[in-house]
Amino acid sequence: MSDEESEDTGVRITDKRRIDPDTFEVRQPSEAGAPEEGQLVEGELGEVEAKIAELTGDLQRVHAEYANYRKRVDRDRELIRETAIGSVFNELLPVFDAIDQAREHGELEGGFKSVGEALQSTCAKLGLESFGAPGEPFDPTVHEALTSVSDEAVTEPTVTAVYQAGYRYAGRVLRAARVAVAGTD
Numbered sequence: 001m002s003d004e005e006s007e008d009t010g011v012r013i014t015d016k017r018r019i020d021p022d023t024f025e026v027r028q029p030s031e032a033g034a035p036e037e038g039q040l041v042e043g044e045l046g047e048v049e050a051k052i053a054e055l056t057g058d059l060q061r062v063h064a065e066y067a068n069y070r071k072r073v074d075r076d077r078e079l080i081r082e083t084a085i086g087s088v089f090n091e092l093l094p095v096f097d098a099i100d101q102a103r104e105h106g107e108l109e110g111g112f113k114s115v116g117e118a119l120q121s122t123c124a125k126l127g128l129e130s131f132g133a134p135g136e137p138f139d140p141t142v143h144e145a146l147t148s149v150s151d152e153a154v155t156e157p158t159v160t161a162v163y164q165a166g167y168r169y170a171g172r173v174l175r176a177a178r179v180a181v182a183g184t185d
Contacts, residue, residue, distance in 0.1 A: 082169070082170040085169065085170075086169045086170065086172065086174060089128050089167065089169050090174050090175075092119075093167060093174065095119070096119075096123075096130075096165070096167070097164065097165075099119070099120065100165060102116070103116075128167060130165050130166070130167055131167070131168065131177055132162045132164075132165050132166045132178075134161055134162060135158065136158070136159050137157065137159070138156075138159055138179070138181045138183070141173070142168070142176055142177060143159060143166070143176055143177050143179050143181070144176040144178045144179065145179060145181045146178050146179065147180040147181070148180070148181045148182075148183060149180070149181075150183065150184065151182035151183065151184070154182050154183065154184060155184070156184075157183035157184075158181065158182050159179045159181060160179075160182045161180040162177055162178070162179050163178040163180070164178040165177055166178075
């Protein structure tokens with residue numbers, strides 16, 4: 001085997017560095033061993049674009065996950081808030097009943113009257129709704145019928161008397177209204 005043959009079959013190393021490691025000067029593309037400018041850019045351009053696309057996709061995915069997380073946390077926080085306020089209102093229902101009874105019997109006077117009205121108006125501002133009035137159509141999802149009578153004058157079941165007002169908060173019924181119903185048999 002000659003020296004020329006051994007050189008051809010051996011390992012060949014091509015130095016593609018743009019800066020000469022000995023002189024620290026920028027190599028010209030025509031120097032031996034330096035890659036041509038078009039080869040370097042085209043070869044690496046596809047890899048760079050692929051990496052950019054991959055990282056952009058990852059960033060978009062993480063951004064979407066974070067946005068969904070924030071929406072879920074905000075929704076959960078609002079639900080916890082509504083549940084807590086609804087629980088407080090639920091505990092105040094007997095107080096509202098006592099105020100209504102005092103009003104019906106003419107005992108809601110003086111300082112007690114202003115306190116009762118202030119409490120009810122504050123709760124109404126926070127979203128507590130009272131429902132159940134004579135003459136409204138009977139709805140079994142929000143009314144609890146305690147008594148029922150037949151009346152040919154009505155076309156649909158109708159509330160005739162309210163024994164205890166119903167309350168709802170944030171679209172949920174805290175307590176159904178207890179009512180008397182007139183209907184056709």
